[in-house]
Amino acid sequence: MAVAKGLEVDTALVRELAELLDASKLTEIEVKDGDRVIRVVRAGVPVAQSYAPSYAPAPVAAAPAAAAAPAIDDWKTHPGTVKSPIVGTAYLSPEPGAAPYVTEGQTVAAGETLLIIEAMKVMNPISAPRAGVVKKVLIRSEQPVEYDEPLVVIE
Known part of the structure; x- marks a missing residue:
């Protein structure tokens, strides 16, 4: 297991998924394990990514004058x-x-x-x-x- 910015990533699994992607001619494959998701996508240049569930961003204070621009x-x-x-x-x-x-x-x-x-x-x-x-x-x-x-x- 490799550690990247505090997130544990199973590089062997990512590599295996990328090989499966190439062998099957798929453009995307995703594996879920509880809250963890590993997704490998081919879009021009293959890109592998691993991410944890996103968390809601901190609330942003509204501008005093609510102009025509949407939030x-x-x-x-x-x-x-x-x-x-x-x-x-x-x-x-x-x-x-x-x-x-x-x-x-x-x-x-x-x-x-x-x-x-x-x-x-x-x-x-x-x-x-x-x-x-x-x-x-x-x-x-x-x-x-x-x-x-x-x-x-x-x-």
């Missing part, structure tokens, strides 16, 4: 929300000091890179699922992100 919880159900397909660290630009891939108000084409998520030392581009205008960037660069966490809203 972060409202973005989770917005039809244009792009969610994280993996657990990792999000980067809004290709390198430190560089311009971000996208900014709020920018028009994007389907397939255009919105950001990258580093998982298991692999940089995974997150692309726009459709063309539109970036309404909101919900994360900051170098922020850890969870599976299914809202990242960007495109309208």
Whole structure:
């Protein structure tokens, strides 16, 4: 067993699942053991991940003037929300000091890179699922992100 950031990961099991994924031509396999979940996904470059159940984030204080911008919880159900397909660290630009891939108000084409998520030392581009205008960037660069966490809203 290897230990990564306080989380015990059975690397032999992850390796075995990855081999099973290759042999069966599947794109994803998930194993649950109580509260632990190990999920191996192939999306262009194979990415293996292990994660514990997510916990509810600490409540965020509401802004004094409730403007037209919805709360972060409202973005989770917005039809244009792009969610994280993996657990990792999000980067809004290709390198430190560089311009971000996208900014709020920018028009994007389907397939255009919105950001990258580093998982298991692999940089995974997150692309726009459709063309539109970036309404909101919900994360900051170098922020850890969870599976299914809202990242960007495109309208």
